Amino acid sequence: MTEPVSIAPAPEGPPLSPENAATLVQLQLTRKDFVSDQEVRWCPGCGDYSILAQTQKVMPDFGFPKENIVFISGIGCSGRLPYYMNTYGFHTIHGRAPTIATGLKAARPDLMVWVITGDGDALSIGGNHILHSMRRNVDIKVVMFNNRIYGLTKGQASPTSEFGKVTKSTPAGTIDHPISPLSVALAAEASFIARSVDTHTEHLQATLNRVGWHHGSAFVEVLQNCNIFNDGAYREFTDREVREDRMLVLEHGKPMIFGKDRDKGIRLNGHQPEVVTIGENGISEADLLVHDEADPLIAFMLSRIFWPEFPVPVGVIRDVRRPTHDELMTAQIDTAVAQRGAGDIRRLLAGGETWSVE
Amino acid sequence: MTITTRRPVDVQELDRVTIRFAGDSGDGMQLTGTQFTRTAAVFGNDISTLPDFPAEIRAPAGSLPGVSGFQLSFSSSDIHTPGDAPDVLVAMNPAALKSNLGELPPGGALIVNEDAFTQTNLNKVGYASNPLIDGSLKSWNLFSIPISTLNTRALEGLGLTSKQVDLTKNFFALGLMFWLYERSMEPTISWIDEKFGKRPMIAESNKRALKAGYAFGETTEMFHTTYRVPAAHLPAGTYRNITGNEATALGFVIAGQKADRPLFYGSYPITPASDILHQLSTYKNFGVKTFQAEDEIAAIGSAIGASYGGALGMTGTSGPGIALKSEAMNLAVMVELPLIVIDVQRAGPSTGMPTKTEQADLLQVLYGRNGDSPIPVVAPSTPADCFEVAFEAVRLALKYMTPVVYLSDAFLATGAEPWRLPDVDDLPDISVSNQTEPAGFHPYSRDPVTLARPWAVPGTPGLEHRIGGLEKADISGNVSYDPDNHHRMQTLRAAKIAGIADDIPDLQVYGPERGDLLILGWGSTYGSIRSAVERLQADGKAVAHAHLRHLNPFPKNTGDVLAGYRRVLIPELNLGQLLLLIRARYLIDAVGYDRVRGKPFRIAEIVAEAERLLAEH
Numbered sequence: 001m002t003e004p005v006s007i008a009p010a011p012e013g014p015p016l017s018p019e020n021a022a023t024l025v026q027l028q029l030t031r032k033d034f035v036s037d038q039e040v041r042w043c044p045g046c047g048d049y050s051i052l053a054q055t056q057k058v059m060p061d062f063g064f065p066k067e068n069i070v071f072i073s074g075i076g077c078s079g080r081l082p083y084y085m086n087t088y089g090f091h092t093i094h095g096r097a098p099t100i101a102t103g104l105k106a107a108r109p110d111l112m113v114w115v116i117t118g119d120g121d122a123l124s125i126g127g128n129h130i131l132h133s134m135r136r137n138v139d140i141k142v143v144m145f146n147n148r149i150y151g152l153t154k155g156q157a158s159p160t161s162e163f164g165k166v167t168k169s170t171p172a173g174t175i176d177h178p179i180s181p182l183s184v185a186l187a188a189e190a191s192f193i194a195r196s197v198d199t200h201t202e203h204l205q206a207t208l209n210r211v212g213w214h215h216g217s218a219f220v221e222v223l224q225n226c227n228i229f230n231d232g233a234y235r236e237f238t239d240r241e242v243r244e245d246r247m248l249v250l251e252h253g254k255p256m257i258f259g260k261d262r263d264k265g266i267r268l269n270g271h272q273p274e275v276v277t278i279g280e281n282g283i284s285e286a287d288l289l290v291h292d293e294a295d296p297l298i299a300f301m302l303s304r305i306f307w308p309e310f311p312v313p314v315g316v317i318r319d320v321r322r323p324t325h326d327e328l329m330t331a332q333i334d335t336a337v338a339q340r341g342a343g344d345i346r347r348l349l350a351g352g353e354t355w356s357v358e
Numbered sequence: 359m360t361i362t363t364r365r366p367v368d369v370q371e372l373d374r375v376t377i378r379f380a381g382d383s384g385d386g387m388q389l390t391g392t393q394f395t396r397t398a399a400v401f402g403n404d405i406s407t408l409p410d411f412p413a414e415i416r417a418p419a420g421s422l423p424g425v426s427g428f429q430l431s432f433s434s435s436d437i438h439t440p441g442d443a444p445d446v447l448v449a450m451n452p453a454a455l456k457s458n459l460g461e462l463p464p465g466g467a468l469i470v471n472e473d474a475f476t477q478t479n480l481n482k483v484g485y486a487s488n489p490l491i492d493g494s495l496k497s498w499n500l501f502s503i504p505i506s507t508l509n510t511r512a513l514e515g516l517g518l519t520s521k522q523v524d525l526t527k528n529f530f531a532l533g534l535m536f537w538l539y540e541r542s543m544e545p546t547i548s549w550i551d552e553k554f555g556k557r558p559m560i561a562e563s564n565k566r567a568l569k570a571g572y573a574f575g576e577t578t579e580m581f582h583t584t585y586r587v588p589a590a591h592l593p594a595g596t597y598r599n600i601t602g603n604e605a606t607a608l609g610f611v612i613a614g615q616k617a618d619r620p621l622f623y624g625s626y627p628i629t630p631a632s633d634i635l636h637q638l639s640t641y642k643n644f645g646v647k648t649f650q651a652e653d654e655i656a657a658i659g660s661a662i663g664a665s666y667g668g669a670l671g672m673t674g675t676s677g678p679g680i681a682l683k684s685e686a687m688n689l690a691v692m693v694e695l696p697l698i699v700i701d702v703q704r705a706g707p708s709t710g711m712p713t714k715t716e717q718a719d720l721l722q723v724l725y726g727r728n729g730d731s732p733i734p735v736v737a738p739s740t741p742a743d744c745f746e747v748a749f750e751a752v753r754l755a756l757k758y759m760t761p762v763v764y765l766s767d768a769f770l771a772t773g774a775e776p777w778r779l780p781d782v783d784d785l786p787d788i789s790v791s792n793q794t795e796p797a798g799f800h801p802y803s804r805d806p807v808t809l810a811r812p813w814a815v816p817g818t819p820g821l822e823h824r825i826g827g828l829e830k831a832d833i834s835g836n837v838s839y840d841p842d843n844h845h846r847m848q849t850l851r852a853a854k855i856a857g858i859a860d861d862i863p864d865l866q867v868y869g870p871e872r873g874d875l876l877i878l879g880w881g882s883t884y885g886s887i888r889s890a891v892e893r894l895q896a897d898g899k900a901v902a903h904a905h906l907r908h909l910n911p912f913p914k915n916t917g918d919v920l921a922g923y924r925r926v927l928i929p930e931l932n933l934g935q936l937l938l939l940i941r942a943r944y945l946i947d948a949v950g951y952d953r954v955r956g957k958p959f960r961i962a963e964i965v966a967e968a969e970r971l972l973a974e975h
Contacts, residue, residue, distance in 0.1 A: 036824070038836065067819045072663075083824050083837065088816040090666060091826025092659070093689050099651070099659025104816070106647055106660065107622050108667035111816050129659075132652035329647055336642035343644030345612050349779050353545070354598045355400050357778075 029060040036086040047198030047224035048077060051145060052084055054205040055114075059087075062112065062212050069112045072101045074121040077152050077226075078145040081116045095126025098133040101140045102325070109326040112212070115142045120150050123159040123179055130219075134188035137216045139324040143208070144181060144221050145198075149230035167229075182303035182317060185219040186296065192218035193299060193318040197238050198225060203249070203314060210316055216324050223312075237307040246307055250315035255288035258311050265289075266310075273301055275310060293319040368583040369540070374433035375587055376441030377535065379528075380458045381450030382419055383412055383426040386528040391428025392774075393532055393546045398432035399599040399776050400545055402589030405432045406885065407774045408440035408958065413629065413712045420474075420482045425457045434588040438740075438885030440773065442960040448531055450474060450505070453483045464497040469534070471527065473506035501580055505530050505571075512570035513563055522560075526567035533571025540586050543568055595778040602741040602770030603630070605777065606700065607637040609748025611644055612782065614670045616749070617756055618789040622664035623672045624649045624657040629712040630768040631674045631702040654682035658699065662686060665695045668792060668815035670752060674700035676768075677719045678709065681726070688727045690761040691851065693825045694802075694811045697761035698751050699723075699733075702771045705956045714956025715769035717881050718932035723763040724910055724939075730848055732855035734758070735909040737765040739884035742777035744770060747907060753788045757861075758854060759810040765909065767931075769882045769958050796820030801835030808861075809854035856911050865913040867922075869895060869902030874972055876923035878948070880906040880936055883929055883959055890964035901968060906936070917944045925971050927951060929964055 034056040042048045059069065071082035075094035082089030092100050097115045105113050115133075122130050122144045133140060149167065150156040156169035160181065164173040185193045192214040196207040204222065211218045223234045237246035248258045248266065256266040257278075265288035267276045276283045292298055299318040306312055323331075377394065381387045388409055399405050410427040417424030431441035446467040449455040451474035462468060475488050489495050490502045509530040513523050529546075536543055547565055554561035575581060600608075614621035623646065625635040639648040647664070651657035658673040665671030675683065680701050690697045703719045705711035723735055734754050738747035744766060755762040793799060793812035801823045802811050814821040823835060831838035832846055867876070869891060879887045884905050891903040904919055906912065920926055920940070926948035928937045937950035951967045953959060 038824075065819065067822055068817055070816045082826070085824075087822055089822075089824035089826075090693075091824065091828065092662075093685055093827055096655060096659045096686065099656040100663035100666065102656070103622060103624060103649070103660030103663025103665075103671065104667045105663075106649060107620065107664035107669040107671075108816065111667070128652050129656055132656065329649075333642045333645060333647070337645075340643045343611075343615075343641065345615055345644075345782050348611065348641070348644070349608065349782065350596065350598065352598055353396060353400060354596050354779070355402065356596050357402065357592045357594050 027060075027063070027065060029066065031056045031060065033066060034059045034086050036084050038083045040084050041080065042077060043228050045227040046077070047147065047226070048081070048145065050198045050201055050204065051143070051222055051224065052081055054201060054208055055081070055143070056085065058205055058208045058212060061209055064112050068110065069114070070104065071114045071116060072097045072104070073116040074118075074126060075152070076118040076121045076150070078116050078118040078121065095121050095124070096129060097121070098126065098129040098138070098140065098142065102133055102136070102138045105139055105326050106329055109139070109330060113140045115140050117142060117144050119144065119146045119148060119158045119160040119181070123181060123184065127159075130184070131188040134185060134190040134217045134219065136325040137189070137191050137322055139216055139326055141211045141214070141218045142220070143211070144219065145224045146181060146221050147224045147226035147230055148178075148233050149226050151226045151229050155229035180303055181219075181221045183300065186299050186303055186318065190219045190318070191216035191320050191322055192316070193303075194218070194220040194316045195223070195314050196220060197223045197234065197247075197314060199238055200243070200314070207315065210319070214319065216322060237312050246311050248311040248313045250291045250302070250313055250317065252291055252293045252316065252319075255285050255290050257285070257288065264311075273305060273310065293317070367581065369586055370583050371586045371588065373435055373587070374431060374437060374441075375446070375539065375585060376429065376431040376444045377446045377448065378427055378429040378444035378458060378461075379448045379531070380425055380427040380454035381528065382453065383414070383424045384416055384419065385426070385450050386525070387426045387428050387450070390528045390532045391430055393549065394535060394541075395430050395432075395774055396549070396599055397536070397541050397545045398430070398587075399597070401541065402592070403432040403434065403587055404437050404590040404592060405430060405599070405775060406437055406440040407431075408769065409772045410957075411713055420451055420453055420479045422453050422457050422483055425453050427454070427458060432587055434590050436590065436592075438888045439958065439961060442962050446535075448535065450528070450531065452479045452485055452489075455489065456483045456485065462498060466498055467501065468495060468498045469501045469503065469531070471505035471531070472502040473504045503534075503574070503580070508574060509567050509570060512566050516559060516563055516566070518559070518563055522563065526563050529564050529567035530571035530574070533568040533573075534575045535571075536568075537572045537575030538581060538584055540584055543572060592776065593778060597776045597778050599774050600741055600777040601772055601774045602738065602744045602766055603633040603702070603772070604637060605741055605744035606738075606748050606764075606766060606771075607634050607641075609745040610672060610698065610752065611638070611641050611646060612785065613749045613752035613788065614646070615644070616785050616788050617670060617752055619668070619670040619756070620645045620647065621672065622647045622649070622661060622669045623674065624651050624660035624664070625674045626651050626654045626657045626679065628654075628676045628679050630704055630771045631676050631679075631700060633771065634674045634700060634702070654679040655686060658683040658686040658697075661697055662690055662693075662695060665690075665697050666693075666815070668813070670696065670698070670756070672698040672700065674702070676702050676704045676712070677706045677722065680719060680722055684727045687733065687761055688729065688731050689827050691727075691731050691733060692827050692830070694759045694851075695761075696755035696759055696813075698755055698764060699761055700764045700766065703765065703767040705768075705954065711956045713768060715767045715882065715958065716931050716954055716956065717767055717883070718935065718954070719765065720880075720909060720932065720935040721938070723765060730852065732852050733761050733763055733910065734855055734858055735763045735765055736907055737881040737909055738770060739881060739905055739907065741770055741773050741775045743884075745777070745780070749785065749788075750907070753786075754858060756788060756790045757810065758808055758858060759813060760855065765881060767882050792818065793821060794818055800833045801825060802830050803833050804850070804854075809850060809857060858908075859911040859914045862908050862911075862913055864915045865904050865906065865919050867902050867904050867919055870900050871902070872922040873900030873902055874924045875899070875901045875927060875968055876920065876925070877901065877903050877927045877929065877964070877968060878906070878920070878936070878940065879903070879929060880909060883931065886959035886961050886964055887929060889961040890968065893961065893965050894968055899968075899972060901972075909936070912943070920944055920946050920948070925949065925974075927968060927971055929959055929967070931959070
């Protein structure tokens with residue numbers, strides 16, 4: 001059986017300009033055009049290799065000349081990704097990549113800006129910036145590698161580590177409750193939220209494609225294996241033999257069905273989700289919840305369910321369109337120029353009350 | 359009501375008058391002071407102001423912490439400071455009297471709103487008896503006036519609430535001061551009409567209060583003399599009144615225009631820097647983009663991002679914000695992008711005294727970062743100088759591809775003086791080019807003269823490259839842990855900034871080039887030091903003044919200048935920061951004079967310290 005890959009096309013037309021789409025045809029870029037000359041230096045077997053490969057693969061899809069694409073990262077293993085992309089890249093400081101991306105996008109709305117981050121970078125030291133970039137709908141594409149551990153500093157608990165997890169910094173188990181990245185993104189008003197898995201390459205590629213086409217703040221959590229400090233963190237539901245029974249691949253407008261035999265589904269019992277089997281107790285497909293990428297209540301429910309109580313939802317959880325930060329900023333400037341005329345520095349200097357001394 | 363005739367009184371001509379308005383923070387003292395300042399400026403006096411207000415928006419009414427003051431000095435000659443001590447104190451309540459009386463010299467005029475001296479208000483500030491009647495004010499020239507009563511009577515029939523009436527009593531006091539100093543009410547009346555045009559009743563009440571105060575001066579027998587301060591002989595030109603923060607905002611906008619770069623300002627609200635954000639946000643028709651960030655770090659991060667994209671990226675804050683921005687300032691050092699960091703200093707450490715001035719961030723902006731991290735530092739010396747120094751900061755940032763710290767302070771930020779408008783055509787073109795040629799492009803190759811690296815902005819075909827906070831290999835800019843490369847890069851970064859010394863003017867000396875004493879300063883102490891030196895020179899002393907605009911690097915002739923004097927005195931509003939730098943760098947036995955009271959120096963105390971040094975052998 002093939003991997004369940006079923007990401008629907010964007011509900012609205014491509015937000016990027018048709019001129020760029022035309023350039024795409026002429027450019028004929030391939031994955032190789034996006035591979036830089038730098039040697040990749042993640043640990044052998046790291047999930048980051050797959051994320052890098054899928055990212056490089058989807059880049060030609062958007063029709064953007066590579067000089068108009070910028071990858072901005074923070075600190076952590078994920079932060080090295082920009083060095084390996086043959087685009088513009090900026091490896092910044094811990095947690096602050098969204099701030100640099102916000103300023104860049106404000107100054108240069110013409111650029112396609114990606115932010116590469118990790119669970120520690122985005123949700124611990126940079127938590128504030130993730131929140132505010134999302135609420136502003138800054139047109140950036142945030143790819144958060146979630147390996148539930150601090151890898152670059154050699155194995156301390158992260159904000160997504162399971163409660164009680166024993167790490168170098170928590171020998172008696174962490175007493176900090178983990179945070180749900182998707183719930184955070186939703187609470188922060190992100191206009192696009194998705195989840196995928198490093199080893200689920202086709203799904204990851206399709207998800208990154210949707211991320212790239214989104215206009216506004218996009219947040220994608222990529223469940224990523226750190227084979228050195230947290231090996232097998234997601235194995236229970238991502239292994240090939242079990243993934244179809246333990247992951248729920250979302251499709252907009254389709255009932256939430258999963259399982260090797262496509263016979264299980266999610267239904268709402270009152271306001272509580274529950275797993276049901278089609279054909280048992282008179283349950284049919286019509287009883288199942290239908291995914292709607294614009295419904296915040298469904299999105300919140302999906303952000304709260306996880307293995308082992310539920311299959312792990314992957315795919316696009318939310319996709320809505322609202323004006324972006326740079327669009328609103330540009331509109332205010334255009335309005336000011338229309339109302340007051342382009343700024344005149346002589347008039348500006350002489351603003352307020354002046355007097356002459358002969 | 360127009361005043362056409364004046365009661366015959368003596369008119370005394372004065373060179374200079376210093377007035378302090380003091381009242382509750384809800385009494386409108388800042389507005390009153392500002393209106394008097396505008397009127398004096400438009401008349402042609404030289405002016406200098408010192409607003410002094412509490413951090414609390416509305417401390418409990420009538421309390422000592424709630425006192426808000428505004429001191430202004432206006433003169434017929436060139437002045438540099440808002441005056442050591444007021445000649446006239448206008449006190450609107452007992453708290454204002456109690457907290458300001460100590461600075462009014464004996465014999466000074468004391469104009470008091472006696473209606474506010476109720477038992478409750480006296481108790482609030484610990485007056486056991488009413489000072490207006492117990493004889494304790496006999497050293498001063500007391501004018502005890504029932505301002506509230508008179509003002510209420512003047513506004514009768516307008517149908518206002520007693521609270522609305524009370525809010526206008528500051529204009530009564532202002533009107534009285536206008537009469538006393540022979541000033542026209544017209545500028546203030548036009549201002550009222552413009553400000554309250556849509557609320558005619560409020561406009562009318564303020565105008566009536568103003569005119570009633572004026573008329574009171576005219577009719578009462580209380581005052582026997584009015585005072586006349588003739589216009590100053592300022593250089594010819596068009597002038598406006600300007601505060602440091604206003605001049606800062608204007609300087610950066612115009613520098614952006616002259617650099618042909620869109621200006622991006624990322625900032626987080628903080629006293630006393632917020633006004634720069636407010637003002638820049640009104641310049642959208644100049645293409646200025648302002649961004650109120652979620653915190654200080656995001657503010658500087660966004661500015662770095664904008665610079666990376668080819669804009670003129672700027673951020674502004676005060677000392678506590680600089681502490682938060684340090685790591686990102688270092689990122690800008692490492693990636694060698696232009697960036698302006700404004701620090702409007704305030705009294706520290708920690709939250710300190712947010713509305714009070716100090717110069718204690720110098721060492722922080724020079725050395726408060728990990729690693730050797732050279733950043734040029736410039737500091738304006740007067741409110742109007744903020745314009746020129748802002749322009750200079752941009753010139754350096756672009757030409758040398760470096761963050762630049764612009765070190766203002768609370769006194770400059772809110773203080774005002776007349777400013778002769780520059781001719782925009784005289785301002786130099788400070789634009790720099792982006793790298794566009796792919797052939798031979800290396801992200802960390804350097805201009806042979808300035809050592810600046812190329813500015814290769816995203817969107818430029820063929821220049822795709824990666825930068826970041828990790829150490830760079832010389833020329834290629836790739837990540838490098840090579841020991842010798844790190845040493846070379848550290849040396850190059852330091853040499854680039856040190857080389858700016860070849861591109862800045864020499865340190866100028868006011869006074870003899872050799873002599874007994876040089877007083878060296880930087881920043882907002884300019885006015886106090888210059889006035890002190892003028893006084894000492896008039897006394898025949900061989901004393902000179904030099905003032906540093908560039909704090910890093912220092913002008914090349916600094917050592918030579920210092921060597922010309924027997925003693926070097928460095929007054930600072932900190933505990934000796936420039937002193938430490940000068941002693942370390944030039945190995946001279948300079949001495950410091952420091953006062954950190956949240957206020958500018960008094961001229962007299964610098965004079966006294968200089969005289970003490972001159973008397974030493």
